[in-house]
Amino acid sequence: MKAIIYTTPGDSSRLTLVDRSVPDPAPGEVRVRVVVSGVNPTDWKAREGSGSAAGSVGESVPNQDGAGIVDAVGEGVSHVRVGDRVWLVIAAYQRPRSGTAQEYTVVPADRVIPLPDEADFELGASLGVPALTAHRALTVAEDAPDRLHPGALRGRTVLVAGGAGAVGHAAIQLARWSGARVITTVSNDAKAALARAAGAHDVVDYTQEDAVARIRALAPDGVDQVVEVAVSANDALNTAVVRERATIATYANDRGRPLTVDVGQAMRLNLRYQFVLLYTVGAEAITRGAEDVNAAIRDGALPIGEAAGLPLHRFPLERTADAHDAVQNNTVGKVLIQVQQP
Structure with a gap:
């Protein structure tokens, strides 16, 4: 072979x-x-x-x-x-x-x-790494379910950083399928079009507008969950837009930049940081995620290709x-x- x-x-x-x-x-x-x-x-x-x-x-x-x-x-x-x-x-x-x-x-x-x-x-x-990473990031919040299905995230607002990436794309689709309000951040018009095609309700170009002000206007009560690709670079933004008891789930190390946390602000918010690496989440988490991803596929919720973002x-x-x-x-x-x- x-x-x-x-x-x-x-x-x-x-x-x-x-x-x-x-x-x-x-x-x-x-x-x-x-x-x-x-x-x-x-x-x-x-x-x-x-x-x-x-x-x-x-x-x-x-x-x-x-x-x-x-x-x-x-x-x-x-x-x-x-x-x-x-x-x-x-x-x-x-x-x-x-x-x-x-x-x-x-x-x-x-x-x-x-x-x-x-x-x-x-x-x-x-699927694999992107879809199961996205599933894990969406199911680790303290007061959110550990399984995804239609309605599982109803009433919750999810912020997806980097909505044009493979994990971001899967996170938008899975969150939307599960009933969440989905906001995503991007860096240009082309990526904004892809994030909308993936199903994001609202797209924020952080290079063209005040991202904190825009997200706060879209989610005045605060974001419930963040799916993060660059936690060090985006920590100030995230802590400015999340609600109390929110979860920031990050799956990338931002080119090795150290994360400096404003401990006082994080404590006031009772904020949870969840670090996600698929290799060590355990077999049970992968099995649960795969079952939910397959259910989303059967519902037509995970298309790929440019028309799907x-x-x-x-x-x-x-x-x-x-x-x-x-x-x-x-x-x-x-x-x-x-x-x-x-």
Whole structure:
């Protein structure tokens, strides 16, 4: 089978196309014939040897997300069968040879999720890290539910920072599906159009207007939950617009900038900061999130593509390096790799 590998950390030039033997699943594992692989910022960071998913020295296959068809199952696996369409999440976490940039991968069964009939493989490969991160960020508030469904967030106002990104896009869609009022911040008109297409009720361009004043006007009682991509840069804004007992859930480290908290203000608000990293949320949180994401898919609530606010950028397997570069250079939208035909 064809696979993309790297053996030492570095830039995308380390990625090489090779032929490997097809691995067999052990008990509790599933072999998937990968059709589409999804690329996230965590993937190039791992390849460079930084970030939470950095692999060990030795042969590694990049990319955590993907979608395909079950090709074989190990002993004890019952929730999927050979021939089932599935999507994958954190495929390569602590398993450097199990990334999705290859024609077949073997992963633990709990990282293999049935793909609803309503979804194609491109949507399946776009879920994983973005959708489950968004789900986690929306379900960690002290007085909010830990599951999402229509009406779960009714009466709540959610602020999504960076609504044109992959996680922001999923957060807008899931919050809207769950009944929340959704406000998002963006940095230009093009991103504003994408956030509106994703379903945001209100879009604030923080480069063109007083974001605090605008958000306060939109949510005079304060924002209930924040889904944050740049917590250090946006902390002053967030603490100025949230209500008492609000939650700020952040899923990115803002290029390593330290977070300085106004402790007095945070205490007055009884404010909660929740740090979200999908790799360590635990299997139960991933299972709950995957079930809710699949329910949203069946309801037609998670479309992708430019018309839905998430442009797609497609690459063949042999151009995985270009796909990584596109994500690393902040290409707006979702970068996908067509590994093979269905």
